[in-house]
Amino acid sequence: IxxxxxxxxxxxxxxxxxxxxxxxxxxxxxxxxxxxxxxxxxxxxxxxxxxxxxxxxxxxxxxxxxxxxxxxxxxxxxxxxxxxxxxxTVSRPSTFAFSGTTQFSNNEKEPLMKSYNIFKFFVYLLVFLSGCLIGYIILCVWRRTQQSSSQ
Incomplete structure (x- = not known):
């Protein structure tokens, strides 16, 4: 570049x-x-x-x-x-379950869900932007072939 x-x-x-x-x-x-x-x-x-x-x-x-x-x-x-x-800031869950799963108190679960939702948003955004880029590339190639065929 x-x-x-x-x-x-x-x-x-x-x-x-x-x-x-x-x-x-x-x-x-x-x-x-x-x-x-x-x-x-x-x-x-x-x-x-x-x-x-x-x-x-x-x-x-x-x-x-x-x-x-x-x-x-x-x-x-x-x-x-x-x-x-x-x-x-770092905080730890107030309760743990040692059966292979972690239990969260109510005040700890909300930030985890917000982080997950933000992550999900960026995954969807990345997929959307990738699709836009692919569409843009296809459009550019199509326009070039149309220009070439009209000459």
């Missing part, structure tokens, strides 16, 4: 909140500092505590490829989420 940035046209997808590069018939979607800040702000508004990266190998580990220093994407996320916005 860093090598392609200087020789391609950059566009910003307002739906995905991410940039993509186009060079001839090749395009690549990616996240940069700007898009990660937008997504981190959205997560903050939802009240979640972090983001998931689908691949850490997309960051510039050496700091020599993009000219933005070492780990520009991870550094952006770290700077956003490492503030004193949230103080982590």
């Amino acid at each position: 860093c090598l392609m940035r200087n020789t391609s046209n950059r566009y910003f997808d307002s739906f995905r909140k991410s940039p993509f590069l186009v060079k001839g018939t090749t395009w690549v979607g990616y996240d940069d500092r700007e898009s990660l800040k937008i997504k981190a702000e959205w997560c903050s508004q939802l009240g979640v505590a972090g983001l998931m990266f689908s691949g850490l190998d997309e960051d510039d580990f050496t700091g020599t490829m993009c000219g933005e220093g070492q780990y520009p994407l991870l550094s952006t996320m770290k700077s956003f989420f490492s503030t004193d916005k949230v103080t982590p």
Whole structure:
């Protein structure tokens, strides 16, 4: 992506909140500092505590490829989420059952369900966004074949 940035046209997808590069018939979607800040702000508004990266190998580990220093994407996320916005707390269930299952008191079960619901939301969101991306790719390929056949 860093090598392609200087020789391609950059566009910003307002739906995905991410940039993509186009060079001839090749395009690549990616996240940069700007898009990660937008997504981190959205997560903050939802009240979640972090983001998931689908691949850490997309960051510039050496700091020599993009000219933005070492780990520009991870550094952006770290700077956003490492503030004193949230103080982590740890609590233990007040009762245990040693028959292979854990019993929770009423005050402990609610945070567990909230965490599960947030996890479920992000799984559904990930599946939905993957479907959107696949649909977008199919649409782009279809448009290109239509343009090629009309010429």
